[in-house]
Amino acid sequence: MSTSTTQSSRKKSIAKPDNSPLPGQAINARPMAGDVIYERILGSIMEHRLTPGTKLVEEKLAGIFGVNRTRVREVLARLSHEGLITTIPNRGAFVASPTxxxxxxxxxxxxxxxxxxxxxxxxxxxxxxxxxxxxxxxxxxxxxxxxxxxxxxxxxxxxxxxxxxxxxxxxxxxxxxxxxxxxxxxxxxxxxxxxxxxxxxxxxxxxxxxxxxxxxxxxxxxxxxxxxxxxVLDMSAPPSEDEDLEAMLGMV
Structure with missing residues (x-):
């Protein structure tokens, strides 16, 4: 087998990187920057589209924004550090619900x-x-x-x-x-x-x-x-939850 053939086989065997498109994601879509994703989620919180208790699923967010889950995880970690997101082991990330x-x-x-x-x-x-x-x-x-x-x-x-x-x-x-x-x-x-x-x-x-x-x-x-x-706040009236995450993020 020639050297060029061997190199070609090796290239084909290399796994796709983590930033490869998700199922249903446009291949030519330009990945959204972490700061843009952060501002989108933050704005959705401030406009009450994302309500307390809403679950933020990494895979779903990655598909919505056209990025890999690593980038989404970084944004969620930033929001968690600021107290806006609560991460529960084995359950995921949720918009915070202050007591x-x-x-x-x-x-x-x-x-x-x-x-x-x-x-x-x-x-x-x-x-x-x-x-x-x-x-x-x-x-x-x-x-x-x-x-x-x-x-x-x-x-x-x-x-x-x-x-x-x-x-x-x-x-x-x-x-x-x-x-x-x-x-x-x-x-x-x-x-x-x-x-x-x-x-x-x-x-x-x-x-x-x-x-x-x-x-x-x-x-x-x-x-x-x-x-x-x-x-004037009523501390006894939690809101209802909305599961349409894409709509709450203003992406539709």
Whole structure:
């Protein structure tokens, strides 16, 4: 047997790598980056498409996103580290379902972090900051006019993330992003069906105080805002589960 024939046989015997297409996956589809998958899942959590307790099956997610299970596993590990995913041995990964005690602890952490962010922003605020925050509140208002509850909750959480990002401290931004995402889970678990968790004018009052440089007024408005969200939650009403994972991820 010639050398070229031997080499050809060896090539044919090599197993396909782990990133080979899954059954039903388009061969020419470009694999989705881990950060994109992370943002898609995170956005679905913040918009209440992925609800607490939803099982995240690695193989199914790999097929939805057109990637291998290793990449999905890395994203799930990242979300688990942030507390948004709970991994149960021999059962799999599930969207976290914070208990009432955990929910109160998350609000307590926010009442410590966000006043510090506001005090710093009031000292270093720029006209562009105020314009961006007011435009964000305008987006919230449009979502309310359209009765788009998912967008309302997502934008409400992103308002607090925007404030953190304006401070320019990446560690605090990361903390705020994680706390805001966990709060979205808490709201979908415990939101009272008769009362919205976020009043439409509270963000506006916070912006007014920031714009005027009144740090303590901004802090008081934020603390009152967080207290209001926590107080209207009904800690005894878990949501129903939806098994259509692809639809919940906004892929259909």
């Amino acid at each position: 009432p005690d955990e929910a109160r602890a998350i609000f307590g952490a926010r009442r410590l972090l966000e006043p510090a962010l506001l005090r710093h922003l009031c000292e270093h605020t720029q006209p562009a900051h105020i314009a961006q925050l007011r435009e964000h509140v305008a987006q919230e208002a449009r979502a309310r006019e359209n009765n788009d509850r998912r967008a309302i909750i997502r934008l409400s959480g992103e308002f607090h993330i925007r404030i953190a990002d304006m401070v320019g401290n990446p560690v605090m931004s990361k903390m705020m992003r994680e706390l805001a995402s966990l709060t979205c889970l808490i709201i979908v678990l415990y939101d009272s069906p008769t009362m919205p968790a976020c009043a439409h004018d509270e963000h506006g009052r916070i912006i007014d105080a920031i714009a005027a440089g009144r740090a303590e007024d901004a802090v008081a408005a934020m603390i009152g805002h967080l207290h209001h969200i926590e107080e």
